[in-house]
Amino acid sequence: MNRQKILGSELGLAETLAAERRAARKRKPSRAEAEEAIRTLIRWTGDDPDREGLAGTPERVARAYEEYFAGYHDDPVEILQRTFEEVEGYDEIVLLRDIRFESHCEHHMAPILGRAHIAYLPDRRVVGISKLARLVEVYAKRLQIQEKMTAQIANTIQEVLQPLGVAVMIEASHQCMTTRGIHKPGAALATSRMLGAFRENAATRREFLAMIRSSGNRDD
Numbered sequence: 001m002n003r004q005k006i007l008g009s010e011l012g013l014a015e016t017l018a019a020e021r022r023a024a025r026k027r028k029p030s031r032a033e034a035e036e037a038i039r040t041l042i043r044w045t046g047d048d049p050d051r052e053g054l055a056g057t058p059e060r061v062a063r064a065y066e067e068y069f070a071g072y073h074d075d076p077v078e079i080l081q082r083t084f085e086e087v088e089g090y091d092e093i094v095l096l097r098d099i100r101f102e103s104h105c106e107h108h109m110a111p112i113l114g115r116a117h118i119a120y121l122p123d124r125r126v127v128g129i130s131k132l133a134r135l136v137e138v139y140a141k142r143l144q145i146q147e148k149m150t151a152q153i154a155n156t157i158q159e160v161l162q163p164l165g166v167a168v169m170i171e172a173s174h175q176c177m178t179t180r181g182i183h184k185p186g187a188a189l190a191t192s193r194m195l196g197a198f199r200e201n202a203a204t205r206r207e208f209l210a211m212i213r214s215s216g217n218r219d220d
């Protein structure tokens with residue numbers, strides 16, 4: 001990808017984030033309205049929101065939604081703002097592998113459960129590794145499609161950190177596909193976005209793929 005195109009995707013990122021912030025500010029419904037909407041959904045499923053077992057459910061669901069969608073309140077650009085330059089000339093791939101995440105698909109609001117692998121080739125600056133995990137969280141805790149989330153993570157790192165290259169791979173299972181619809185448990189969707197050296201240099205890309213495959217024992 002040439003510099004022009006990377007700049008293009010940076011603009012796209014800034015615009016997307018600004019649009020999301022505008023939408024969020026556009027008269028956010030009150031908590032009471034959200035709970036009433038959940039009562040409506042309960043009635044619509046055929047149950048009675050006033051029976052004892054369901055009495056506290058609208059409130060609990062609203063609170064759960066605050067957690068599931070906490071990412072709308074965080075600024076992904078700010079997370080990567082603080083960098084370190086004293087790296088003794090380190091210029092090899094930095095990889096954070098197997099970052100577990102939970103997200104929700106924007107088509108069914110069903111859970112997406114997966115893991116992300118993020119690598120970049122630093123150009124003098126590095127970020128704290130926990131920041132890469134936070135970046136995944138911020139984008140995961142929104143309504144998503146996996147392809148978009150993959151691109152957003154890569155584009156944000158490229159824009160803010162300006163490394164020589166970024167590689168992001170996400171593997172996830174989508175409950176809208178495993179527990180409903182076509183019912184294909186075990187199917188996983190893999191998406192990747194490669195920028196800079198990872199896109200242009202086959203050896204760098206191969207090194208990334210080899211590094212993420214050498215994960216050894218996986219716990220699931």
Ligand SMILES: [Zn+2]
Nearest residue numbers: 105107108176
């Ligand atoms: Zn879906």
